[in-house]
Amino acid sequence: MIRIFLIGYMGAGKTTLGKAFARELGLTFIDLDWYIEERFHKTVQQIFEERSEEGFRELERNMLHEVSDFENVVISTGGGTPCFFDNMEYMNTQGETVFLSVDPTVLFRRLRVAKQQRPLLAEKTDEELMEFIGSALEKRMPHYSKARHIFCAEELEDKQQIRRSVDALRLQLNIEKIDNERKTDSNQGRW
DSSP states (O other): OOEEEEEOSTTSSHHHHHHHHHHHHTOEEEEHHHHHHHHHTSOHHHHHHHHHHHHHHHHHHHHHHHHTTOSSEEEEOOTTGGGSTTHHHHHHHHSEEEEEEOOHHHHHHHHHHHGGGOTTTTTOOHHHHHHHHHHHHHHHHHHHTTSSEEEEOOOOSSHHHHHHHHHHHHHHTTOOOOOHHHHHHHHTTTO
């Protein structure tokens, strides 16, 4: 049974690397935010507005516990998930935790291009965005650093970099490569 939690700041590559890693190993990929949106038929933003951050974080914690029962899965958490309640400690008891470490300047570059899709960042100037990232990382590092594994996720810009990162993460986690026949069988109808 494999259960891997990917944690890290927004733009760290949790979804990009998580999807590719799950596909390579024939595992199910779950993005916790997407899972919440599917279950409640609302966006995370709408849930925040209706329930406040405290209400969202309680719901997020419950959903984290729910997906933690799944087996053979890669779970991409929200950037703040490890920072609330006992979520980080809980994930460490349920599977392998991997902090995707990315230099703030790389995060800035990635988030700057995608900031219109992220309401929290949309109106920020470049200077404000860089300051926001630095400040948030400083607050979250005590939680992120509790992960069992730290993985440098700075090279996820193209297919070759993603492939190399998938192989490097597989080696770091000491997970055997799955043969193509078994991988194809386990992916039937899922992708």
